[in-house]
Amino acid sequence: MDKSFRISDAKKWFLKGLRDGIPIAAGYFAVSFALGITARNAGLTWYQATLASLLCNASAGEYAGFEVIASKGSYITMALITAIISARYMLMSITLSQKLSSETNTLQRLFVGFWVTDEIFGASSTVPGKLNPHYNYGLAICSLSFWALGTCLGVVVGNILPAVLVTALGVLLYGMFLAIIMPEGRKNKKVLILIFISMALSFAFSRLPYISALGEGTRIIILTLLIAGGAAFLMPVREENSPEKEDSAE
Amino acid sequence: MRHNVYIYILIMCGVSFLLRALPLTLIRKEIKNKYFRSFLYYVPYVTLAVMTFPAIMDAVSNPLGGIAALVIGMAAAYFGAGLFPTAIICSVIVFCVEFFIK
Numbered sequence: 001m002d003k004s005f006r007i008s009d010a011k012k013w014f015l016k017g018l019r020d021g022i023p024i025a026a027g028y029f030a031v032s033f034a035l036g037i038t039a040r041n042a043g044l045t046w047y048q049a050t051l052a053s054l055l056c057n058a059s060a061g062e063y064a065g066f067e068v069i070a071s072k073g074s075y076i077t078m079a080l081i082t083a084i085i086s087a088r089y090m091l092m093s094i095t096l097s098q099k100l101s102s103e104t105n106t107l108q109r110l111f112v113g114f115w116v117t118d119e120i121f122g123a124s125s126t127v128p129g130k131l132n133p134h135y136n137y138g139l140a141i142c143s144l145s146f147w148a149l150g151t152c153l154g155v156v157v158g159n160i161l162p163a164v165l166v167t168a169l170g171v172l173l174y175g176m177f178l179a180i181i182m183p184e185g186r187k188n189k190k191v192l193i194l195i196f197i198s199m200a201l202s203f204a205f206s207r208l209p210y211i212s213a214l215g216e217g218t219r220i221i222i223l224t225l226l227i228a229g230g231a232a233f234l235m236p237v238r239e240e241n242s243p244e245k246e247d248s249a250e
Numbered sequence: 251m252r253h254n255v256y257i258y259i260l261i262m263c264g265v266s267f268l269l270r271a272l273p274l275t276l277i278r279k280e281i282k283n284k285y286f287r288s289f290l291y292y293v294p295y296v297t298l299a300v301m302t303f304p305a306i307m308d309a310v311s312n313p314l315g316g317i318a319a320l321v322i323g324m325a326a327a328y329f330g331a332g333l334f335p336t337a338i339i340c341s342v343i344v345f346c347v348e349f350f351i352k
Contacts, residue, residue: 024333026334027334027337028336031337040345043255048255048256048259051259055259055262055263057266060301061262065259065262069253069258075283078258078261078262082261082265082266083265083269085297086265086266086269087269087290088290088297089266089269089270090269090270090272090273090288091291092270093269093271093272096274097273097274098272100274109271109274112274113267113270113274114270116270117285119333128330134262138331150284164345164348165345167309167344167345168341168344168345168348169307169309169340170309171309171310171316171344172338172340172341174302174305174309174310174319175327176333176338177298177299177336178302178320178323178324178326178327178340179323179327179331179332179333179337180294180298180333180342181295181299181327182324182327182336183327184295185295191295194292194295194299195296195299196272198295198296198298198299198300199299199300199302199304201300202299202301202303202304203304205310207304216305219300220297223300224296227292227300228289228292228293228296228297229289231288231296232286232288232291232292233285234282234286235288236285237284237287237288237291238284
């Protein structure tokens, strides 16, 4: 392939990424605003929260992280919770590593990895054929700048908004979590059942004596290892039904 | 023990970056162990479900609003409402309940 062709190809994919990133950016903006409110409640300043959003690019991970900061948890708790909640990114990265051509160099792979989110993964893993990393750069730069901006505004403006509105905006995150898990629950009834089991046990753990005293972060880790581990053992995903294949078939 | 916010942030971004970047740079072959693959596959759904309930109920002043948001949000997402609409639906329900039912 001649070089000028490859450069124009990169530009084409980058611009397509910027365009496809617009709806993602809109969703991120609202959700990260709520995240900023969580960060403010955890005692973070606007630049600390914005820095966290720029570096972490993770909704659930950052939310849990801010909860750890709020509860003054240990650094080990922070590392464990981040690892548990971001474990899904590992699977996404494994999937994307199969999508990238062998020409993709290590630096490009690091950038693609840095910007793996649920939505960017969703958009880039459904590209037909091999994946051009510049598509991911476009998606990420468009959507994640609004992620950081929203987080920043959430911290700054969160305290001048009426309490009712802040409460309502805080629920945006949970709505987003539901929007991530339910479509897979529809495709795979085992996942749907697991969602209900998870919620039921989570409720029980939060109300039971002794267990409820463990703290939210620890309960999330225990429940995830218990339920996802049990599910993997009792109903391992069959190869022809693997998540990669389902995702790429969308 | 006093904790530094920047160290917290560093741990957060360090761990999540390693998890995302290592598979892309190191693992060029597919993981074959079906139990590990299945575990990774189930993790996000379990974790997010655990994080959503009962938190959505405890985050609002009227638990009924949280439950209504959960049930309607789950239904909307199930039928394909998408990220942004589902989030807005949940938020509007909680706003209405908080605002009109004291």
